Amino acid sequence: MRILLTGASGQLGTELRPVLGAMGEVSAADIVSPTDWKGAFHKLDFSDPDGLDWLLQQVEPDVIVNAAAYTAVDRAESETAVANAVNAAAAGRVAEWASAHDAFLLHYSTDYVFDGKAQRPYVESDSPSPLNAYGESKLAGEQAIRESGCRHAIIRTSWLYSAHGHNFLRTMLRLGRERSHLNIVSDQHGCPTWARNLARVSGIVVERMGAREGAVDDMTADSGIYHYCDRPATTWYDFAQLIFRAAAARGLIERLPQVEAVTSSQFQTAAMRPRNSVLDTGKIERVFRIEPARLEPSLEACLEDIQGQ
Numbered sequence: 553m554r555i556l557l558t559g560a561s562g563q564l565g566t567e568l569r570p571v572l573g574a575m576g577e578v579s580a581a582d583i584v585s586p587t588d589w590k591g592a593f594h595k596l597d598f599s600d601p602d603g604l605d606w607l608l609q610q611v612e613p614d615v616i617v618n619a620a621a622y623t624a625v626d627r628a629e630s631e632t633a634v635a636n637a638v639n640a641a642a643a644g645r646v647a648e649w650a651s652a653h654d655a656f657l658l659h660y661s662t663d664y665v666f667d668g669k670a671q672r673p674y675v676e677s678d679s680p681s682p683l684n685a686y687g688e689s690k691l692a693g694e695q696a697i698r699e700s701g702c703r704h705a706i707i708r709t710s711w712l713y714s715a716h717g718h719n720f721l722r723t724m725l726r727l728g729r730e731r732s733h734l735n736i737v738s739d740q741h742g743c744p745t746w747a748r749n750l751a752r753v754s755g756i757v758v759e760r761m762g763a764r765e766g767a768v769d770d771m772t773a774d775s776g777i778y779h780y781c782d783r784p785a786t787t788w789y790d791f792a793q794l795i796f797r798a799a800a801a802r803g804l805i806e807r808l809p810q811v812e813a814v815t816s817s818q819f820q821t822a823a824m825r826p827r828n829s830v831l832d833t834g835k836i837e838r839v840f841r842i843e844p845a846r847l848e849p850s851l852e853a854c855l856e857d858i859q860g861q
């Protein structure tokens with residue numbers, strides 16, 4: 553199986569490389585080159601349509617795993633054109649190619665396609681209504697993929713963290729070392745998800761849906777949207793407390809900072825964020841027979857990775 557992995561240097565892409573590497577011949581692409589990667593690599597700006605076409609023609613993938621994205625949620629408010637070029641136009645172009653060449657596309661989207669007004673976890677069929685430009689661009693990417701008619705799975709996920717890249721866990725570890733007092737938002741609910749768990753789930757999806765002849769067993773897995781996140785849901789405030797306790801126990805921070813709960817309105821950011829972005833994972837559990845990973849052991853395993861760096 554020839555696999556093209558875009559966004560290979562990002563936090564999810566980094567975790568996807570070994571998983572996909574065990575399944576086929578991986579060509580990695582990103583705007584910056586990945587560390588510790590000995591396979592084929594193509595440097596590519598996703599907002600360059602000609603470069604994208606060239607890459608697809610060169611690699612001729614059977615499977616495209618698109619982990620490239622413009623993920624700077626606040627900056628997207630002022631850089632809307634770039635966010636749309638990467639998250640919507642490029643995703644659509646890849647999907648058109650996949651449709652024309654019968655390739656399978658695994659793409660990622662976000663809890664931020666929802667407005668957070670629901671009083672329960674969001675299912676795939678709930679109507680999206682993004683509150684910010686990033687969510688708008690990701691929703692446009694989903695729509696372009698669905699309209700292309702290619703074989704695809706779009707996994708919406710939430711609150712990704714890993715030992716690499718920009719994420720809440722690494723920010724908390726840095727701030728926990730620098731400051732004795734922190735204000736953390738306590739009225740946004742979501743499911744922190746270890747990128748490695750999502751990479752493992754992605755491997756299962758590619759194994760089932762990636763083969764040109766279709767599913768490898770008697771269960772059907774239709775093209776469409778699937779929600780995956782670890783469980784249980786929490787708030788940024790409670791997640792921060794969990795991080796600090798676990799990090800202090802491992803000696804990653806010297807002392808527990810004092811953490812104060814604040815509301816979203818007290819903690820102004822350029823982009824609005826949903827109050828509830830908890831995703832219901834029932835569909836992916838049923839179709840792919842998977843059990844979502846648990847937050848606490850996943851966080852411990854990720855901290856162990858960080859400790860070993």
Ligand code: NDP
Pocket residue numbers: 558559560561562563564565582583584596597598599618619620621622623638660661662663690708709710711712713717718
């Ligand atoms: P990252 O930002 O860590 O990785 C995305 C990768 O894409 C980075 O290496 C980034 O490079 C690269 N990239 C950005 N712009 C371009 C461009 N113009 N051309 C080529 N490559 C580019 O994201 P994650 O791994 O966290 O996210 C993976 C997926 O999950 C994305 O689809 C994201 O929308 C989705 N998601 C993420 C969540 C999160 O909390 N992070 C939550 C929900 C969904 P660089 O770092 O240099 O910008």
